[in-house]
Amino acid sequence: MFSAFLTKRPFLFKLRLFFFSLILVFVLAFLYLKIVPFGRITYERHWPSGLKSGQGFIYDFSPAERLAKDELYPRLIGDPVYFSLFTPRPFNSAVVTIVYRDHLSSSTPLVELGLLRDKVTRRYELKPLDNKILDTLMAAGGWRREGETIFWQANGAYADLNAFQADLDAGQLKDCSSGPNACLAVYNYALTFPYNLPKETTVSPLELKQPLRGAEDFYVYVSNNQLRLDFNFVDLNQDKAPDPITVNLYRGGELVNSQFLPDDNPRPASGISENKSLSLKETNLSPGVYKVEVKITDDVVIKNLKSSVGKLAFINKVWPVSTNGDLKLFTDANYLQAKAFTPASLQTLFFAGQDFSLSVPYEQFTFTSASPAPVKEIKLTKDDVILENNGVFSWSAISLFDPTLKKVDSHFVLTPAIKYIVAAYQPPSENEGWKTAQTEFDLVGAYRENGRYGFLISIPGLRAEDGTGDYLEIKEIKVELTGRTLWQKIKALL
């Protein structure tokens, strides 16, 4: 029958063969682009956008209110701005190159690119694109570059970074009698050093009765090998997404213990609150600083927390809720960012001896203090206010401790006390006013939903509402992805 068709209608046969071949080529081409058999591919997007053949891989910026309208290039006027990258398969690493034009004032010295690591806590891993504080410092001299690392010294006490690291490991730096925390700052660089409490303080076990909403990270200082944390949670069940609870204990970035509580409620948006509890216990810990990560959604409140150790400090953010009466807490940072979550939370708050007005709901205010005091007091008359800074918070001054080094961020001030700065940073190159910055991310473990990785561009201090007219324009985003080849995948399966 086939041979009869071939001999009787040779033209039709040839025509169909041609069209079938075209379809086969079409399918194979898209399968090639889906599989990426050699494990390397580059996606890019340029502005202004011409006629697009497809939807592309790099999706538009959001939210719209942080972008200027009707501009040739996307103009970022608020912080942060999000975009996503669609990839047809997972990859292991991404080198992101951004070409941009900078019309930013001196109050916004930082441009960073973030990759979404955790959806529940909305945690982004931030990498530098531009740090004008370091650029200024590098222009002034007193620094040396060792590979990707910049090492700055005020007095040239060390010949190189290795000699510096050796002293840091021993816990004592030259020209730095108050300890590394007082005279060393870092940026995008993980320096390890043995942290010791400034003075021996005996702090009794702590019971925190202040409810806190949403994810929290905190440091605990374990001095007697044991740690027990008992949490009571309230799941508000206002959000339709399930609310699992995870509590992780880390030592120097290594996971030591993890406790998980699934959300088995078939009606997670019922509005009926549920009480839950979870405990974490470790009996054979080496003394030192540990980090506790409480991974919960904003639909869950930590109702209370009992800790066997009294040195406990919340990292960067707290969201106190359900307070009876005034609220008093402490921080070590010289600024405080506050956002009233409801109109009922508007108030005059007290920070480091000054009153500040929290006058607009849902808007983040930044209050700066010139107080030299290492510990600053915060007083609130109403709750449901999200408090953030680059330091730590605690509910008593004696509990407060900060084992981290100062960060060269937008709130950094180079004081005479700072003797050393270590940073992993490459300044952007500049051509005809356009800057090109590049950074690399490890995509293993990054959050990917519907084939998309989440990114953000962070310019701390850039606010659309302040009327200063500063902005950043994007001309091009290029992402070079690397992952396993098809052969490596097949090998792994065999």
Next chain:
Amino acid sequence: MRRAQLIAREIFYFFTLLTIVSLILEIIWPHIILAHFNLNWLFSLWLLSALFLLSKK
């Protein structure tokens, strides 16, 4: 004339099959085609080929 009609019909069949294959690929692996190519162009070509074929009949 008959040959032109035959080619028009085969082109219509080609676009029909290509559209079906594209839709199946998109259902199995979302965005595999849409990221690179706007399927509206393919639908338009398919529609044009169908209209041309009808006009010839």
